[in-house]
Amino acid sequence: MMGMGFATTVLAFSWLLSSPTDTSVVARVGRFGITVEELLESYEVGPSFVTKVAGQTQPLRLHLEYMIYERLIALQAEQLGYNTTDYVRERIAAIEEDLAVDELYREEMLSRVHLGEEEIAAGLQKARIHIRFRWIYTKTTEEAERMADALEQGTSFDSLFTLQGDPGRFLETTVLRLEKDNPELAKELANARSQEILGPILGSDGSYIIRIDEIWQNPLLTQSAEQQLSNLVTTTLKSMKADELAGEYVRRTMLGANPVIKAEGHGILRSYLAERGLSKEQRTEWEITAGYMTEAGPRPITASPEFLAKTLVTFGDRAFSVADYLRWFQIRQFQLKTGSREAFISSIKRTIWKMVQDHLLSRDAYARGLHLREIVKGEKKRWEAKLLYLAGRIHILRTIQIPDDAVRARYESRKHRYKDTAGRVRALKEVEQEIRLELFREEETKVFYRTIQLLKKEFTYTVDEEAVRKLADRVDSEPSPIDVIFYKPGGTFPRRAFPTIDEQWILFH
Numbered sequence: 001m002m003g004m005g006f007a008t009t010v011l012a013f014s015w016l017l018s019s020p021t022d023t024s025v026v027a028r029v030g031r032f033g034i035t036v037e038e039l040l041e042s043y044e045v046g047p048s049f050v051t052k053v054a055g056q057t058q059p060l061r062l063h064l065e066y067m068i069y070e071r072l073i074a075l076q077a078e079q080l081g082y083n084t085t086d087y088v089r090e091r092i093a094a095i096e097e098d099l100a101v102d103e104l105y106r107e108e109m110l111s112r113v114h115l116g117e118e119e120i121a122a123g124l125q126k127a128r129i130h131i132r133f134r135w136i137y138t139k140t141t142e143e144a145e146r147m148a149d150a151l152e153q154g155t156s157f158d159s160l161f162t163l164q165g166d167p168g169r170f171l172e173t174t175v176l177r178l179e180k181d182n183p184e185l186a187k188e189l190a191n192a193r194s195q196e197i198l199g200p201i202l203g204s205d206g207s208y209i210i211r212i213d214e215i216w217q218n219p220l221l222t223q224s225a226e227q228q229l230s231n232l233v234t235t236t237l238k239s240m241k242a243d244e245l246a247g248e249y250v251r252r253t254m255l256g257a258n259p260v261i262k263a264e265g266h267g268i269l270r271s272y273l274a275e276r277g278l279s280k281e282q283r284t285e286w287e288i289t290a291g292y293m294t295e296a297g298p299r300p301i302t303a304s305p306e307f308l309a310k311t312l313v314t315f316g317d318r319a320f321s322v323a324d325y326l327r328w329f330q331i332r333q334f335q336l337k338t339g340s341r342e343a344f345i346s347s348i349k350r351t352i353w354k355m356v357q358d359h360l361l362s363r364d365a366y367a368r369g370l371h372l373r374e375i376v377k378g379e380k381k382r383w384e385a386k387l388l389y390l391a392g393r394i395h396i397l398r399t400i401q402i403p404d405d406a407v408r409a410r411y412e413s414r415k416h417r418y419k420d421t422a423g424r425v426r427a428l429k430e431v432e433q434e435i436r437l438e439l440f441r442e443e444e445t446k447v448f449y450r451t452i453q454l455l456k457k458e459f460t461y462t463v464d465e466e467a468v469r470k471l472a473d474r475v476d477s478e479p480s481p482i483d484v485i486f487y488k489p490g491g492t493f494p495r496r497a498f499p500t501i502d503e504q505w506i507l508f509h
Contacts, residue, residue, distance in 0.1 A: 025464070026464045029075065029459065040471070050063045072455040073392040073455065100370045109243075113241045130217070131212065135210045147160060157197055260313065261313050262310070265310045268308070271289055271291065275301075308322045448508075
């Protein structure tokens, strides 16, 4: 479960993704087409500001407008050669691998899943039961035991919970969703009652004491809401059963490859990541050296490419070096655990296994030609547009310069806004960064507006306004969907399942 650190098996296979059902084009921007399915998916998982803009009566059309803006910037980025940069090329290649593995998931696991009526009925019952709980986290079992003893002696959970300083540390979910997201925790809470305190429960990075605040069941639903819930339950149950098959598939694949982490390479990697992710005090306390020991004494790992060329892991007839891992890790940017030395080292090992796993699964998918499927090509093109937009956005932002005299002029003209709690005007050096950011945001909006106007003249784009109006009527007439956003739990990026518009477009309002 995210945020609590309980151990979960995260596969490279994606969350159950819906195949596109309507590929008719509602807008075309240069070589990029925007289909009905793309627009609806992007709108459904996109930022909510488009529906909250004052006076906005056509949020779907506004959302499409921002999709067009992003593709215009993507075309400019391509024109500037950003499509040939390592940043874009490596990420597009990684996403293609990810999408091919999605197809492997559908073909090898999901297609084999069948549900009976009794299973669906039981799933519906679990989906109607909601549970809300809070937890106290401790790094060590000894500290958790002291907390548990204090609770037994009459100390209230609320007082210990408050000491943690995070009043937002709670989770509200359904029994079915908990069984999918964290089956181990779901077992621990299977027979829990409202107001009950459970634990300590051992997790991968510490121990937890959990208080069940409330358990309740949904009231009677309308027919349409009942059908929506039934569809969601069916999707979730299929995904859970497919994930079981996927887990077995991964275990067989990894067992056949017999990956072995090499001590020398692992030591180099551990030191490299520690130097960039840990404080000097942590490295000293955990006895993780910052260099590589040679006959001539310790040397910085980056002093010679031969250190990063050391073998990190072997599997079958293949091997990955430390440098191979760092390229793979740079794209994914996983968060390594830093709560303890053991947790830090363990999380590094887990990412090494995941790198091997990703390679083996994508190799299998490519051998079957799954990367050549039209659904993969279409999704890849959507992510290509998004990545080019991001590269183009960075290019535009780099053109913005805030001169010192502009900062001084803003300060002099608005001194009354920059006062401390005693009412005294703060010195320029105290508020300089605040003013610079303020001016940057103002200039950002102006620069992007000018850029979009120029790109509209340079590149051809068309919109099927009638088709968009019909879609908008359909979206507006449908009941509010169940509040769920589909994210990728594994694979190339911990990202939303579908690319959507940048939240930064809110600056245009």
